[in-house]
Amino acid sequence: MLLTAGCGLLLMSCTTTKQFTDIGFKAPVGTFSVVVMQPDVEIGSLTAGGMFEVRDDWTRNAREQIIVALKQREAARGGSVTLFDPATADATHRDALLDLERLHRVAGAEVLKHKYLGHSLPTKKDRFDWTLGPDAAALAQATGADYALFLYTRDSFSSGGRQALQALGYAGCLVLVCIAIPGGEQTAFASLVELRTGNIVWFNLTDSNVGDVRTPAGAGKMVGHLLDTFPVGAKSITAGR
């Protein structure tokens, strides 16, 4: 089972980024603002047996690097980034905003599953119509923004044990039994929500190891990959109030 999984994963190791856009979505013109939600990040190590072990220090570090990379990217384009974390909202809005963030966590995972990982839904084959519903307006009220950008990153790095297993697999080539053991994997997506309607209007995934997101260079590369096709122009990613 381990070996079959390995072959399957090897075939996917090329860089894939593919974006989806809501039908009828037109990149906004004029003055508008995008609020950037606190990035959802989990970084860990891949054990020899293939289990994902989250590391809180790596996660914290990577989240910081992603934020820095995002700010640098927008600064270079003449814009600025302000993050919004619902947990810090005032008590009256907090619960609704946290629920919205959780809803996106589920919706984003569904898009990933049904648009990228092959489990396509018959009713959503040729269209992209995912929405958080009209409650998303609460986020507009809390931040004054027109759009919200959600970022999701999961990355795993081979543990010492996994590396030893990989070495053993390659050593097998000496007796003509080459066993390729897959290493850590990166999955990251960006999702843009139109707060007036709650619709996810743009979505982009990168599932390649473009760089180590715990480092400034790696995080910069990943953010660049994700937002390359971001549909709105310069000076766009600015928070409201």
Next chain:
Amino acid sequence: MTLSRRAVLAGLGCSCIACGAGARGVQPIHTDPTALAPLLAPGFRPSDGDERGLWQQLDRAEGDIADSPIRVRDPALERYVGNLVGDMVGDNRRDLRCYIVRIPLMNASMAPNGMMTLYSGALLRMRDEAELAAVLGHESGHYLRRHSIASWRQRRDATSMMAFISVGLAIAGGAIGGGTSGSVASLNNSLALSTFRYQRDQEAEADAYGLKLAEAAGYQPHAASRFWRSMIAERDASARLRGKRREQPSLLFSSHPSDEARMTAMQDAADRIARPGRGYRDGATAYADALAPHRMAFLDDEIKRNDPGTSLHIINSLATPTWTGALRYREGEVYRLRGDPGDEPLALAAYTQAVTLSDAPPEANRACGYALLKAGSGAEGKAQLQAYLARRPDADDRGMIAFTLNQ
């Protein structure tokens, strides 16, 4: 949604009291409860990388549960349960947080970060504080003995070992030209079984620890085995009504000891731990009072599961020694919803008794009314429907009832 969340929590190393069925015939280790001490100090925070990562994930899961619509938001009930945990764990009281969730199944779970989850179905089935203390003590035992992280590490090491065995023997097979798949399978099977065995031992230890905590807090130590006996009777009743035998789980592939083995082990341990002459309390009245605002709602959730054997067992147990109108009404509901041949007279008999008792809800009059109409007793049926409208003047279905009355 609920199922997937439970699966997620299980994946994150939460220990639960009754996940799936236990192994039949596997004897739990007879741990001496008095020999067990906490493995962490009050105010414990993890320092190891893997444990910190686990806590980080669980902290987020805790936020989700705390804000979840299925959380029972009753500060009085939460305080009652929280105080009971606090009384048992003493200095560690600040490290444990208990959430009551509205899921009509018998279960409770403990996450490594101190988040305890207690299902409404567990509260529904308990008869007193001593039984609640046994379950809360069991979960506290998982936390104080650091079971989640130990179990996670055991699984991580076993799966790593399995990976090395698979790859190593595949290469060895290539080198010597012989098949090794037989040895791979047998070595890996024994490693996989060691994981189940490890979890069963943890459950047995948590049972023993729970007993120790409950006894020290002054609760009748035999409450735990009494509760498990009642769970066995419930499962038998459920299977009997479905015309089946109770599920007999696998000897080896179970994460929990069997109900019978647990009951016996806890009874033996209680015999040994109980101190003669010490007056133990069961806290039945305090428990009934704390649960009173919710019990019937929890029972209604249970009835909707469409497991009439279980529902009737619970109702009969709650009705011992005294039947109430509220319970008779629910008994009638179980028969009405099952709708097997012969159930209509049973439902009618239960409703008829319910409406003679003072605490029957207005809905009992409505149910009795319709059952009587169906049985051909028109005048009596209409009288019950009128009684319903009189007792519930703002009923949503007033129009529909009036229509029936005018027929």
